Amino acid sequence: MLVQRPKLTFWERLYLPQVLQGLWQTLSHIPRKKFTRQYPEEKPPLYGKYRGAPELVRDPDGRVKCVACQLCEFVCPPKAIRVVPGFRKEGASDASVEKEPSDFIINMNRCIFCGFCEEVCPEEAIFLLRDFSVSGYSREEMQFHKDKLLELGGVREDKIQKWKNK
Amino acid sequence: MADNTVNLTIDDKAVVAPKGMNLIEAAKLVGIEIPHYCYHPKLCIAGNCRMCLVDVGMPKLGADRKPEIGSDGKMVVMFGPKLVIGCNTTVADGMVVLTKSPKVVKAREGVMEFLLINHPLDCPICDQAGECRLQEFSVDYGKAESRFVEEKVHKPKKTALNAKITLDDERCILCSRCIRFMRDVAGQDCLGFIQRGSHSTLTCYLGNEPKTNYDLNIVDICPVGALTSNDFRFQQRVWFLKQTKSICPNCATGCNTVIWSREDVVYRQTPRDNNDVNQCWMCDYGRINYKFINDPHRLTTPSVKSATLGQRVNLTWPEAIRQVVDKLRAAKRDSLAVIGSARATTEELYLLKKFSPSFAAYIPRVGTGDNFLLNTDRNPNAAGAMLTGFSSDYSVIADGIADGKIKTLIVLGEDAIVPELLAKLELLIVLDILPGKTTEAAHYILPGVTFAEKSGTFINAKNRIQRLNPAIPPLVGTKPEHLILSALLAELGGKRYATIQEVFADMTRDVPALAGLNLSKIGDSGVEVKS
Ligand code: SF4
Ligand code: SF4
Ligand code: SF4
Ligand code: SF4
Ligand code: FES
Numbered sequence: 001m002l003v004q005r006p007k008l009t010f011w012e013r014l015y016l017p018q019v020l021q022g023l024w025q026t027l028s029h030i031p032r033k034k035f036t037r038q039y040p041e042e043k044p045p046l047y048g049k050y051r052g053a054p055e056l057v058r059d060p061d062g063r064v065k066c067v068a069c070q071l072c073e074f075v076c077p078p079k080a081i082r083v084v085p086g087f088r089k090e091g092a093s094d095a096s097v098e099k100e101p102s103d104f105i106i107n108m109n110r111c112i113f114c115g116f117c118e119e120v121c122p123e124e125a126i127f128l129l130r131d132f133s134v135s136g137y138s139r140e141e142m143q144f145h146k147d148k149l150l151e152l153g154g155v156r157e158d159k160i161q162k163w164k165n166k
Numbered sequence: 167m168a169d170n171t172v173n174l175t176i177d178d179k180a181v182v183a184p185k186g187m188n189l190i191e192a193a194k195l196v197g198i199e200i201p202h203y204c205y206h207p208k209l210c211i212a213g214n215c216r217m218c219l220v221d222v223g224m225p226k227l228g229a230d231r232k233p234e235i236g237s238d239g240k241m242v243v244m245f246g247p248k249l250v251i252g253c254n255t256t257v258a259d260g261m262v263v264l265t266k267s268p269k270v271v272k273a274r275e276g277v278m279e280f281l282l283i284n285h286p287l288d289c290p291i292c293d294q295a296g297e298c299r300l301q302e303f304s305v306d307y308g309k310a311e312s313r314f315v316e317e318k319v320h321k322p323k324k325t326a327l328n329a330k331i332t333l334d335d336e337r338c339i340l341c342s343r344c345i346r347f348m349r350d351v352a353g354q355d356c357l358g359f360i361q362r363g364s365h366s367t368l369t370c371y372l373g374n375e376p377k378t379n380y381d382l383n384i385v386d387i388c389p390v391g392a393l394t395s396n397d398f399r400f401q402q403r404v405w406f407l408k409q410t411k412s413i414c415p416n417c418a419t420g421c422n423t424v425i426w427s428r429e430d431v432v433y434r435q436t437p438r439d440n441n442d443v444n445q446c447w448m449c450d451y452g453r454i455n456y457k458f459i460n461d462p463h464r465l466t467t468p469s470v471k472s473a474t475l476g477q478r479v480n481l482t483w484p485e486a487i488r489q490v491v492d493k494l495r496a497a498k499r500d501s502l503a504v505i506g507s508a509r510a511t512t513e514e515l516y517l518l519k520k521f522s523p524s525f526a527a528y529i530p531r532v533g534t535g536d537n538f539l540l541n542t543d544r545n546p547n548a549a550g551a552m553l554t555g556f557s558s559d560y561s562v563i564a565d566g567i568a569d570g571k572i573k574t575l576i577v578l579g580e581d582a583i584v585p586e587l588l589a590k591l592e593l594l595i596v597l598d599i600l601p602g603k604t605t606e607a608a609h610y611i612l613p614g615v616t617f618a619e620k621s622g623t624f625i626n627a628k629n630r631i632q633r634l635n636p637a638i639p640p641l642v643g644t645k646p647e648h649l650i651l652s653a654l655l656a657e658l659g660g661k662r663y664a665t666i667q668e669v670f671a672d673m674t675r676d677v678p679a680l681a682g683l684n685l686s687k688i689g690d691s692g693v694e695v696k697s
Binding site: 068087099123 | 403406
């Protein structure tokens, strides 16, 4: 295909007026209000429904809420979750729940923060909380295991404690 | 029209069904599913779940005994005042069945509501989830919210029915399938209900827990998650598992099975319907005996016992094949013997036999059998071994080694010759999956794969040839035996087989009993071979 080179007018061919116009734009911004944020020292404000990294939560009694149903693993579009199912400890106060993940791995390199895992979870055990800058020096470091996820997630205050009276 | 069939209409579809068939099966013939819980095609009819209720009518007959035609030009049908259960209603000529009429749907919704009243909704921790009939029919006929406001009835949970099975009574929908199976099929009348109404509880008679070799079948037929297998408990969700049709390699019955695997791991085996072999059952011994597939001790690299170094040295596959071929070329053909396992496929045995015209034997393997499925012959493919020219008398080979007639031995997956004799051999080549006495003595180890990783056929005790399919890829470093053997044969001047089909095609030419067969003709349910 032949592209026609546009014909420049005399004014355009002068070149200098355009340069000056650009320079004026720049100069006119100098006295205005600054928008730049000094990240990471200065964190951006997060709004109420902000969805950051998915993390596991405990119930007010400190019990791991996740029961390793593996629905989040199934629904996760980029297959970032890997659940290793296991048993609750015999004789523990939450033994009636029977099942618990022996490991729970989220590959934060893969996670796209879509929130499907939170939506599908029948136990309300996984939430997209407010951590948005997950980073690490290696791929291995970006595999968040159960302990780390629980530590990040913390305790969730909620009223329904479905397994309490089982 | 043969007189052992009847004509009826199910949901406007004309059905020709054999006399005596029930409505659930007749509907299945035209692809209509009548939901049911307690009915099982291989058990007697209990008729207690009421899920299979359908509307049944007969044409109204006029004074001339001919069906009356209504003003709309259609036959007038007289429906019964009440719905009937499809599992215990047999087909009749002219019968009209409605499986989706508003009345039927209402009835099913009612049954579902009652079943769910006291159901614990353990789905997140229940192994049955994903293959649960209660879940499936809840989607079709359940309500999103329960109208039940009282406290649910609580029953024993997480109880050990026996060492193999966990019983959760809250999940039980009291269909009695397990009771009927244990009593009528497994032959141990041990399960029953105690209490009444919504307190009814499945339990076993005190001290009489299921003790047969078929107990785990009740886990399969339980429509809900009340009975779960301890072996599979909390291992993996069923929706992640790939199903591969296979054959149980643990006895000469050759039960048809499904291997459930995810990625490289096999999680369970379940029986697959085949009325000519195992109906829809399998024995627990065979079902549980699959752990060797993912055994951490599997052999994963070819190796040679180095005389100079006095230890085993790992080899790459091309190097191993080259060295073995060189050694085999130097060996005298009439002093070469092969021992093939009757747990190997017919194709592998056929290729193995080509190495030795004179000495070929398999090792018989006998255990106690029963008169249901488990065979006394614990080899899955003894018939295949015999057809491909292996004899069961392996003492000939032992004697041959002892008096020096046999100097070279190729062993495929057996560990039967004593180390003292093996030490006398000049060359011992072993194809196996796990280390043992024979691999220890071997000059060359060529690691093979398990039945779940390869294609091939087994011929069972009733001369039925059945097909294995690979469920998982071969373990890294191993190779399917038919490929190892054909690589060796090709280097020794034989034909190079790229696929199992090519091996099978040659085998049908050499083994008259298999003439005219191919792997697709064998299909999923196998065919009988001429013996
Ligand atoms: S937020 Fe989305 S991508 Fe991330 S783990 Fe959950 S389901 Fe997967
Ligand atoms: S986080 Fe929720 S959805 Fe994921 S396995 Fe645990 S209980 Fe199931
Ligand atoms: S039996 Fe079925 S419905 Fe009941 S808890 Fe198990 S999966 Fe859920
Ligand atoms: S345990 Fe399962 S098979 Fe047995 S009665 Fe209950 S629901 Fe039916
Ligand atoms: S299947 Fe007919 S009553 Fe249960």
